[in-house]
Amino acid sequence: MRAAYIEELGPPEVIRLGDLPAPVPGAGEVLVDVLATAVDPVDALVRSGVFRTPLPFPFVLGRDLVGTVAEPAAGFAAGEAVWCNSLGHGGRQGAAAERVAVAADRLYRLPDGVPPLEAVAVLHPAATAYLALFNHGELLPGETVLVAGAGGNVGSALVALAARAGARVLATASPRDHAYVRALGAAEVVDYREPAARLAELAPDGIDLHVDTSGRHDLETAVGLLAHRGRVLLLAGPGARPVLPVGPLYMKDASVRGFAISRATVAELAEAAAALNDMLAGGGLRPRALEVLPLEAVAEVHRRMEAGELRGRRVVLRVAGADGGR
Numbered sequence: 001m002r003a004a005y006i007e008e009l010g011p012p013e014v015i016r017l018g019d020l021p022a023p024v025p026g027a028g029e030v031l032v033d034v035l036a037t038a039v040d041p042v043d044a045l046v047r048s049g050v051f052r053t054p055l056p057f058p059f060v061l062g063r064d065l066v067g068t069v070a071e072p073a074a075g076f077a078a079g080e081a082v083w084c085n086s087l088g089h090g091g092r093q094g095a096a097a098e099r100v101a102v103a104a105d106r107l108y109r110l111p112d113g114v115p116p117l118e119a120v121a122v123l124h125p126a127a128t129a130y131l132a133l134f135n136h137g138e139l140l141p142g143e144t145v146l147v148a149g150a151g152g153n154v155g156s157a158l159v160a161l162a163a164r165a166g167a168r169v170l171a172t173a174s175p176r177d178h179a180y181v182r183a184l185g186a187a188e189v190v191d192y193r194e195p196a197a198r199l200a201e202l203a204p205d206g207i208d209l210h211v212d213t214s215g216r217h218d219l220e221t222a223v224g225l226l227a228h229r230g231r232v233l234l235l236a237g238p239g240a241r242p243v244l245p246v247g248p249l250y251m252k253d254a255s256v257r258g259f260a261i262s263r264a265t266v267a268e269l270a271e272a273a274a275a276l277n278d279m280l281a282g283g284g285l286r287p288r289a290l291e292v293l294p295l296e297a298v299a300e301v302h303r304r305m306e307a308g309e310l311r312g313r314r315v316v317l318r319v320a321g322a323d324g325g326r
């Protein structure tokens with residue numbers, strides 16, 4: 001079967017495109033014919049070795065897939081439309097191949113009528129947003145959340161999910177993204193170049209949950225804006241080494257937490273999947289800018305992603321020949 005894989009860690013040049021033996025599903029696994037996979041920032045972190053995880057070489061790249069069940073197994077019928085967003089980590093092979101064996105408890109049915117290429121584009125940022133807000137950020141209805149980088153893929157999903165859950169959403173974004181971010185449900189949107197005093201005015205009782213997707217962390221400012229028992233959730237910027245203002249943090253009973261979706265449990269992923277499927281079925285979760293390319297473009301897409309050229313847009317790699325429209 002055709003696959004995009006690596007045999008060593010390194011830059012995009014280590015990516016190979018070629019034939020590998022098709023996987024043989026083990027007990028509790030389902031064989032999936034892959035229609036498409038997405039390219040996520042974490043794929044580059046794994047490929048380069050920045051995010052260390054056991055890799056069986058040759059290692060197939062890719063976190064997310066959408067496809068159809070190849071043969072009946074574990075309660076799934078042949079031909080059912082399915083998706084997965086937790087491949088390519090912890091010893092699991094990735095999604096960028098014609099056939100993938102997926103553990104049944106990591107495989108979810110795609111609701112009828114949802115365009116599969118749009119779905120696979122939003123799985124990673126939206127599941128990240130769900131787990132960040134509710135499992136790690138412990139966001140409650142009526143709380144105030146600040147989403148920095150709200151025009152981006154994860155940021156826009158954070159805004160939509162937090163607003164849907166009844167939180168008051170403050171957001172920072174470039175002015176060109178303000179209308180889009182407001183339409184997603186943000187109560188207030190501020191240019192991220194404006195001084196933090198503007199955010200303090202908008203949240204006089206403080207921020208309950210602060211999430212910055214840009215990776216440029218200013219914890220002096222973030223902790224200063226927090227409410228009593230506020231939380232700063234870190235999920236981006238692997239190289240950032242910001243100064244932590246210890247006194248203001250503990251005197252507010254506040255906390256700084258880290259979160260990586262790669263570490264999510266099967267139960268957490270399943271909970272997020274149910275919420276995503278609800279939103280997908282209702283048409284409430286769609287990529288803002290979607291580019292569909294053939295699997296052969298994988299190395300070039302990794303290069304563009306690392307050069308910062310994919311900001312706010314999603315790239316989906318088509319693996320099977322079908323057009324994916326249903």
Ligand SMILES: NC(=O)c1ccc[n+]([C@@H]2O[C@H](COP(=O)([O-])OP(=O)(O)OC[C@H]3O[C@@H](n4cnc5c(N)ncnc54)[C@H](OP(=O)(O)O)[C@@H]3O)[C@@H](O)[C@H]2O)c1
Pocket residue numbers: 041042124125128148149150151152153154155172173174192213214215216234235236237259260261262310311312313
């Ligand atoms: N921890 C996890 O589980 C997890 C999961 C998924 C993704 N991530 C990480 O999340 C990050 C975001 O991914 P993404 O796909 O959403 O990226 P993205 O689409 O590029 O979004 C980043 C956003 O940040 C904005 N931005 C840039 N500088 C800023 C600043 N100083 N203040 C506020 N906003 C600023 C950008 O706006 P402009 O383009 O207008 O400058 C852009 O809208 C990546 O680092 C990714 O690795 C983590």
